[in-house]
Amino acid sequence: MKISNWQLFWLLLTVEISMTIWLTISPAIRTVRQDAWISLLVAAVIGLTSTFVALKVSFRHTNLTIVEFSQLLLGKWIGRFICLLYFIGWYTVAAVILRDVSDSIQSVLFHNTPWWVISLVFVVAMSYINYKGSVEAIARFSEIVGPLFLLGIIITLLLNLSNVHPKLLLPVYFDSGAINILKGSITNASFLGESILIMMLFPFLTKPDRALKPILLAILLPSLIGVITAVMIVTTFGTQLGGELHYPYFSMVRFIAFLEFIQNMDVWIIFVWIFAVFVKMSLYLFVNSYGIAQLFHITKWKRLIVPVAGSLLLLSFIPSNSVYAMEYATQVWIKYVFPINIIALPIFFYVVGRIRRINV
Numbered sequence: 001m002k003i004s005n006w007q008l009f010w011l012l013l014t015v016e017i018s019m020t021i022w023l024t025i026s027p028a029i030r031t032v033r034q035d036a037w038i039s040l041l042v043a044a045v046i047g048l049t050s051t052f053v054a055l056k057v058s059f060r061h062t063n064l065t066i067v068e069f070s071q072l073l074l075g076k077w078i079g080r081f082i083c084l085l086y087f088i089g090w091y092t093v094a095a096v097i098l099r100d101v102s103d104s105i106q107s108v109l110f111h112n113t114p115w116w117v118i119s120l121v122f123v124v125a126m127s128y129i130n131y132k133g134s135v136e137a138i139a140r141f142s143e144i145v146g147p148l149f150l151l152g153i154i155i156t157l158l159l160n161l162s163n164v165h166p167k168l169l170l171p172v173y174f175d176s177g178a179i180n181i182l183k184g185s186i187t188n189a190s191f192l193g194e195s196i197l198i199m200m201l202f203p204f205l206t207k208p209d210r211a212l213k214p215i216l217l218a219i220l221l222p223s224l225i226g227v228i229t230a231v232m233i234v235t236t237f238g239t240q241l242g243g244e245l246h247y248p249y250f251s252m253v254r255f256i257a258f259l260e261f262i263q264n265m266d267v268w269i270i271f272v273w274i275f276a277v278f279v280k281m282s283l284y285l286f287v288n289s290y291g292i293a294q295l296f297h298i299t300k301w302k303r304l305i306v307p308v309a310g311s312l313l314l315l316s317f318i319p320s321n322s323v324y325a326m327e328y329a330t331q332v333w334i335k336y337v338f339p340i341n342i343i344a345l346p347i348f349f350y351v352v353g354r355i356r357r358i359n360v
Helices: 005-023 025-060 066-074 076-108 115-163 178-204 212-244 248-254 265-295 301-315 322-356
Strands: none
Touching: 005 025, 005 115, 005 178, 005 212, 005 248, 005 265, 025 178, 025 212, 025 248, 025 322, 066 076, 066 178, 066 265, 066 322, 076 115, 076 265, 076 301, 076 322, 115 178, 115 212, 115 248, 115 265, 115 301, 178 212, 178 265, 178 322, 212 248, 248 265, 265 301
């Protein structure tokens, strides 16, 4: 299983962009109103910094996953415990996203289809691509989906220019202040922090020594698109409506009508977005299956694909709807997973690695 650096670029970009513009803009608008774009700029700095630290850790252990180098640095039991926390974060968020995506697709496309049927289709497809091609197949698929999704977003942003009212961005900073802007950045920064997945993916790179540029670019581009999207949403809907909309970007796309013949672009965007989320969920399934297999010394990791995928489906039944699923983001992901797994863990590994001076 090997992927190129630019395949990893498209993989990470698809993972990051698929949910950030969907779920992180309205919380920023609710917190800092017209200054949401500044919060997303701050989130970009946080996301790039956490990615850079994770990269520095990975560069010291290019042939090892986090499961392997954590035990090398910290010993068998402490290393395993930390990895268990790492996988619990990815495992739980995968189940929550599965439920949220299924509810979204049901509400937009298949009103009379039970959400669990949509989840089941996702789980079967995720299991198939992992079993047949693993991370290599997921990366290749992202090379198709990533450019299409990125192009679709750029086109919709350009077509929405006729609907913007720049005065809605004023006043800048005066109504918010530094503390509120920092608070408004947390949700977006936590999603960008998913880039620490590279600590599981680094050993699969063909040229890990040249991975810095494509990986940082894969975080920078979604960050900039998030900033531009926040500006577009505020200048299109204002801060009151923009902060209340559950999926403000999707609502903006529905609002587009160009020269009376370019309309209903939401159908195209939803179609490509489904495939982008599929890439994200398939990667989560791979990381959990492969990582748990390493953690418990199971030689044939593919044997875990079906049990892990099935348990994700069962776990997605716990939230009663997508609103409760979003509470996971605020009560668990942002409060615990983000500061511990995304911020503290890479820094901890970097410091311990510098002290012990172990390079593999």
